Amino acid sequence: MSTPRFLDLPPGVRARRIRTPVGAFAALEALPVRGVPERWPALLVPGFTGSKEDFIAILETLATAGRRVVAIDMRGQYETPGPEDPAAYTCAALGEDIDVLAAVVGDGEPVHLVGHSFGGLVTREAVIGGATKPASYTLMSSGPAGITGSREKAARVLLSELPEFGLEYLWSHRLEPEAIVAGIPDDILDFLRRRLFANSPIGLTTMATEVLDAPDRVDDLSEVDVATLVLYGEHDDGWPPSAQAEMASRLRAECFVVPGALHSPAVEAPETTAHALTRFWNQAEQRLLQAG
Template identity: 45%
Template structure:
């Protein structure tokens, strides 16, 4: 479970609804201050069990750097409603949602194609989106999101969660998960515990079941993604450690992609919450310098 430090947006951001051809999505929309030159627009997709709030600490530095940044709850995540049917959460459907979100941003005073960033599950949805249609996107950043299925230990955790969701209420599952927290984790969660609980309760269990299952069987599509270069600049970001996709696996994926590579010191699976300022700086450096000079190169910050 991702753990944003706060659920209160910074001054640059407001909670709103993004209207698209595929429905409305709850977003945090952060905009540069008056007088700051707008350099582009970014769309941020959260991970499994996460939400738009996972990017909340990155919004102000991204806006200060000149980027309108929209973090979104996908269908069935937190404040975006979702249907009961499993087909609605198929990866291709979620990918088409991301394309529609980017197109809506491009039509809403946008300055051209959108920078797409996905964390963990969001990265695999983002990858599927650009493989369906790369035209709405200026760049793609995969943050702590690997080439194929998650590590075996994570597969087991997802299976246990799925089994619980089939026989327990969301509230019962929450309490069972918290009973397993070590004391130091309980202390860490003290300030945001109720916000995290409310977010969990508003996730659609079918969304968790379908997307969790997909994480355990995702095929390796790196060769397909690599074929989009150099037209679509690629960036692989991770922390120094990762228990979902090992860092050496992410290194190898970046090399296969010919992608720019950033390792955020002091961060684990969620650089966006562990080291948000440093992560925002790495992302904006990539966005600022995209273009012919960077294409065809692999770099490591």
């Protein structure tokens, strides 16, 4: 039996485009392999320099629980085009896109909303704004304000070098050597290169500024009545685990630490992450149905 490649889609998962009043968004949609979706759907939003593929490893397991799960590329990311306008890539502007996507994906039903890393800063804008009323909200490996540590340094390097030297320089002098040293397999390396060059350079620089300079909006988010989960890796090298635990406390949110994982639990510990999300989503649905 051959070993599945990174981008081989699991059973029940297909690539599609989600058409909305503000444009079409590239997506991976997962449906139960057997039966039909009986639970409320979920919308997964990736981080800075990320894409829908960051969720591939958890999609089948999430859908098996009986729901439709949609992972997207945000505007300007990988296979979703974006304009040459920096204003389109702020957290506020991208959050408005999430409002519209949640309405389309939900089609009248509440949506379980998940934001990974920078995607957490974006999705919280949608939740705080009030137009999106999710069934639940998960901050995955995200933090209260601008990113810190080694990932802060990487974002500052991108911000300083991309406008002057371009994507080819950034890839060949920074990202590719780091990936090779980390032992990234060739098929994933090829994908990372394709994804980087498909991103909007203007989007990348604006998002880098946003992830570095994001204000602390935890108090604003705590005013929203929504079941919230803060989920992160035990060894997260983005926002420190201690900062995410403190954020969970301020939000009066459930907190789940994924053992052994770093900044991408959906990649590094997919089964643990998928089961934690499914349990949280099921409990949130039960509470809402009982209250309603």
